[in-house]
Amino acid sequence: MGVGPGDPELITVAAQRAIEAATVVAYPVAQPEAEGMAARIAEPWIAPGQRRLPLLFPMVVEAEPRRLAWHAAADALASEVAAGQRVVLLCEGDSSLYASCSYALLALAQRHPTCPVRVIPGISAAAAAAAAASSQGMVWPLALQQEALLIRPTPETPEQLEQLLDHAATTATVLALLKLGRRWPWVRACLEARGVLEQALFAQRVGWPDQLLAPAAAVAAGEQPYFSLLLVRQSWPEVLP
Ligand SMILES: C[S@@+](CC[C@H](N)C(=O)[O-])C[C@H]1O[C@@H](n2cnc3c(N)ncnc32)[C@H](O)[C@@H]1O
Structure with a gap:
């Protein structure tokens, strides 16, 4: 559970x-x-x-x-x-x-196929990060209207991340990249080079007393803890309040 x-x-x-x-x-x-x-x-x-x-x-x-x-x-x-x-x-x-x-x-x-099991869902870190950011004035819907949401581990290489960002941009897909920690230095550089750093949200230790929710541009390029993730939105729907 x-x-x-x-x-x-x-x-x-x-x-x-x-x-x-x-x-x-x-x-x-x-x-x-x-x-x-x-x-x-x-x-x-x-x-x-x-x-x-x-x-x-x-x-x-x-x-x-x-x-x-x-x-x-x-x-x-x-x-x-x-x-x-x-x-x-x-x-x-x-x-x-x-x-x-x-x-x-x-x-x-x-x-043990006869062992009785009941699975109770929980709140995912991506959902908690979006809610915590929105609570701090950085309104962060995970997906709106026809958008897709892709929750996945951070790619292993800058090339793979580039491909993923290209795909996400052409398909109106919001990305939630888990297991970000030690990859952050090159991920940051890649997002900055593409001009999407400003549109990304960095979330660390969400729900803990020392949680950090910050625009990705405000987070320095050093390695980050394992319990860090990134939300990347490259566009918004046309019709919004
Ligand atoms: C093995 S996955 C577990 C995912 C978890 N079952 C969920 O539903 O979110 C671990 C990754 O989730 C993310 N994560 C989990 N808890 C987190 C938290 N409190 N704050 C930020 N990221 C977190 C991090 O990216 C971490 O590397």
Whole structure:
């Protein structure tokens, strides 16, 4: 279930009730002993008596360690359910959008197809970023009228980004580029060269006390944290208030 991108208040009533009703609270961690972002976000809603179950989802490039981790996570969840526990698996943002939770679900369906599952959606970082910007006077609709919205990871190279921006410009597509952090220096340069930096919104750690929402032009060219994203709008519909 999604717990939203940072602010514990951005959790759905359904998710809060599911946590309350759980005997086991599972959450992804990138390293053993790590706290886990989703668990930090949901902290106010987790009671001291609830058992915590960190599940290791290593952030590595190799396929095999990741597959093994997904299988192990699914096996651990299924065995808790089989033992009669009520289990929730927390997920940062929305539970179906670039989410560790999705791999656990796929592995569960494959390895434990009779295990009962309910998926509760959450507020995605892109939606929260648009709302937070609009709340700060930078009115930022994600999509209007016939526009498309493309939420995807930031491309790996300037050439790929150029192609993406060309495509987005000709198809009235607003871009939400995730996993921006270390790519920001060259992404910034690319947007500046094309004259679209002014129309982009930089969002970092949305929902956290130190959140930053800023016109992209105001953000220096250095590397940024992992929890950063960019919204890029290259045009507006003709008919507007
Ligand atoms: C693995 S994806 C998770 C997406 C998440 N499930 C969602 O629904 O938004 C991680 C990326 O989402 C973006 N992200 C997640 N939380 C964020 C936040 N609080 N502020 C800014 N960006 C965030 C960042 O671009 C980060 O690299």
